[in-house]
Amino acid sequence: MPDFQSWVTGHQHRFEDVLRRLLPAGDVAPQRLHQAMRYSVLDGGKRVRPLLAFAAGEVTHAEPERVQVAAAAVELIHAYSLVHDDMPCMDDDVLRRGKPTCHVEYDEATALLVGDALQSLAFQLLSAHCLNDDAARQLEMVKLLAVASGSRGMAGGQAIDLESVGEQLALPELEQMHIHKTGALIRAAILLGAHCGKAEQAQLVALERYAHCMGLAFQVVDDVLDAEADTATLGKTAGKDADNDKPTYVTLLGARQARQMASELHSAALDALRPLGTPARRLQELADFIVLRKY
Amino acid sequence: MPDFQSWVTGHQHRFEDVLRRLLPAGDVAPQRLHQAMRYSVLDGGKRVRPLLAFAAGEVTHAEPERVQVAAAAVELIHAYSLVHDDMPCMDDDVLRRGKPTCHVEYDEATALLVGDALQSLAFQLLSAHCLNDDAARQLEMVKLLAVASGSRGMAGGQAIDLESVGEQLALPELEQMHIHKTGALIRAAILLGAHCGKAEQAQLVALERYAHCMGLAFQVVDDVLDAEADTATLGKTAGKDADNDKPTYVTLLGARQARQMASELHSAALDALRPLGTPARRLQELADFIVLRKY
Numbered sequence: 001m002p003d004f005q006s007w008v009t010g011h012q013h014r015f016e017d018v019l020r021r022l023l024p025a026g027d028v029a030p031q032r033l034h035q036a037m038r039y040s041v042l043d044g045g046k047r048v049r050p051l052l053a054f055a056a057g058e059v060t061h062a063e064p065e066r067v068q069v070a071a072a073a074v075e076l077i078h079a080y081s082l083v084h085d086d087m088p089c090m091d092d093d094v095l096r097r098g099k100p101t102c103h104v105e106y107d108e109a110t111a112l113l114v115g116d117a118l119q120s121l122a123f124q125l126l127s128a129h130c131l132n133d134d135a136a137r138q139l140e141m142v143k144l145l146a147v148a149s150g151s152r153g154m155a156g157g158q159a160i161d162l163e164s165v166g167e168q169l170a171l172p173e174l175e176q177m178h179i180h181k182t183g184a185l186i187r188a189a190i191l192l193g194a195h196c197g198k199a200e201q202a203q204l205v206a207l208e209r210y211a212h213c214m215g216l217a218f219q220v221v222d223d224v225l226d227a228e229a230d231t232a233t234l235g236k237t238a239g240k241d242a243d244n245d246k247p248t249y250v251t252l253l254g255a256r257q258a259r260q261m262a263s264e265l266h267s268a269a270l271d272a273l274r275p276l277g278t279p280a281r282r283l284q285e286l287a288d289f290i291v292l293r294k295y
Numbered sequence: 296m297p298d299f300q301s302w303v304t305g306h307q308h309r310f311e312d313v314l315r316r317l318l319p320a321g322d323v324a325p326q327r328l329h330q331a332m333r334y335s336v337l338d339g340g341k342r343v344r345p346l347l348a349f350a351a352g353e354v355t356h357a358e359p360e361r362v363q364v365a366a367a368a369v370e371l372i373h374a375y376s377l378v379h380d381d382m383p384c385m386d387d388d389v390l391r392r393g394k395p396t397c398h399v400e401y402d403e404a405t406a407l408l409v410g411d412a413l414q415s416l417a418f419q420l421l422s423a424h425c426l427n428d429d430a431a432r433q434l435e436m437v438k439l440l441a442v443a444s445g446s447r448g449m450a451g452g453q454a455i456d457l458e459s460v461g462e463q464l465a466l467p468e469l470e471q472m473h474i475h476k477t478g479a480l481i482r483a484a485i486l487l488g489a490h491c492g493k494a495e496q497a498q499l500v501a502l503e504r505y506a507h508c509m510g511l512a513f514q515v516v517d518d519v520l521d522a523e524a525d526t527a528t529l530g531k532t533a534g535k536d537a538d539n540d541k542p543t544y545v546t547l548l549g550a551r552q553a554r555q556m557a558s559e560l561h562s563a564a565l566d567a568l569r570p571l572g573t574p575a576r577r578l579q580e581l582a583d584f585i586v587l588r589k590y
Contacts (some may be wrong), residue, residue: 113453134430135434
């Protein structure tokens with residue numbers, strides 16, 4: 001069995017090929033749109049959500065080819081949200097993954113359409129490939145991603161985020177925002193990975209608990225890094241939450257307590273995995289990786 | 296059997312209730328987003344795509360409750376595209392269906408999220424409700440809407456539209472643009488309506504032909520109306536295509552030839568329906584309605 005770093009690198013490498021294959025080619029009309037879609041998705045990011053999907057798929061012995069497609073769908077939703085989030089009417093950011101953001105490299109109208117088309121493509125992938133022998137189960141997978149992306153999931157979290165600028169949020173409200181904004185898609189990645197195999201109810205319950213902790217831990221660590229790291233290390237504009245007067249775990253708790261919270265969520269995530277045994281090894285290593293990362 | 300006008304009014308009325316029920320309530324968090332989604336979808340439009348879905352559902356004896364959900368999914372995609380299309384970085388329009396556009400009534404960031412969340416909701420509807428006894432067939436319905444919405448469908452048509460501003464397009468290129476931009480979703484409405492029942496292959500072939508003609512006819516008539524009607528009658532800004540220096544059937548063919556083209560497409564659409572007999576009566580009446588409309 002490969003060590004964790006080789007497992008991560010191998011998956012990241014193969015997943016990049018999967019994305020290249022599943023995205024429309026840049027020489028197919030409308031070329032500029034397709035090129036901008038590829039620009040916004042390829043060669044970027046740690047692919048945290050896909051890695052979580054792969055690791056969850058190992059728990060249910062899912063076929064890797066199926067998990068790759070489900071992971072791609074989740075990653076396209078994530079990528080579209082970044083493209084729209086970076087636009088001038090939202091965060092107005094010019095740098096993402098060390099490159100100019102989509103609306104800077106292309107233009108705003110193209111960035112708007114790139115996000116829209118990436119979302120459609122995510123649902124196309126989930127419906128056009130066989131991801132489960134049971135079509136009814138696969139329909140539930142489509143629903144899972146749709147709910148996670150929509151107004152009660154990621155888009156809803158962004159709306160709460162918008163409303164919270166300049167507001168004094170209490171911890172439960174901040175948590176509610178992130179459960180939607182970041183947590184919903186992380187949960188979807190984990191559950192969709194598992195649903196590509198034969199997921200038993202007890203496994204899903206454990207994975208739900210793990211997903212809940214990881215979704216919050218991911219955001220807490222993000223806030224700490226945003227406050228403490230520099231732009232070159234992050235590959236995106238650092239310190240922008242404070243600049244935008246947005247409430248974060250660091251502004252609310254202070255850096256020390258925020259790190260403490262990440263550590264407690266980390267332990268709770270590992271506890272949740274215990275009943276799953278050895279097949280959950282990669283999920284455990286990913287929890288370490290996400291909480292201890294430096295960028 | 297009710298006359299056509301009663302059939303239209305009855306369906307429009309019931310469909311408004313369906314949309315009210317399927318959209319998240321305005322007092323559910325995040326309230327502002329949900330209110331803006333309802334603002335952008337309810338009380339507006341002729342509901343041409345839903346009417347086409349209802350009429351196509353009659354051909355395959357589909358259960359009306361199923362067609363209503365499929366029609367709502369298509370209408371949400373249409374509504375999201377209007378919200379994004381009206382934004383300053385696209386058409387920059389302030390008036391839609393006689394009301395301020397979403398980004399004027401709310402703000403740009405909210406309009407962006409409204410569009411995003413409406414698209415997610417469309418796929419949620421298609422996957423969370425039973426629309427066909429065969430789940431595999433229903434997955435195909437999800438794929439159909441995803442392809443129709445994405446970079447090879449509606450969003451792609453809008454990208455071609457963007458690139459064509461100030462360009463001299465030939466008729467085949469203009470047609471390609473509209474087959475994607477308007478035609479894809481009209482085709483999806485008709486086929487999804489039919490797929491809610493037991494659609495036979497011969498029926499689908501006839502409906503495909505009808506959909507192709509209607510998609511183009513709809514756009515040709517739109518161009519004629521945009522050039523000739525006034526803003527008050529249209530409920531949206533008239534003459535904006537010419538103002539935006541966009542190629543249209545009227546600028547390319549002149550108004551007389553454009554009307555002639557609409558009339559030929561109308562005849563071809565009716566020809567396509569002939570093998571379907573009496574159950575296609577509403578589709579035939581809708582063809583008359585769409586081509587002869589004044590707004």
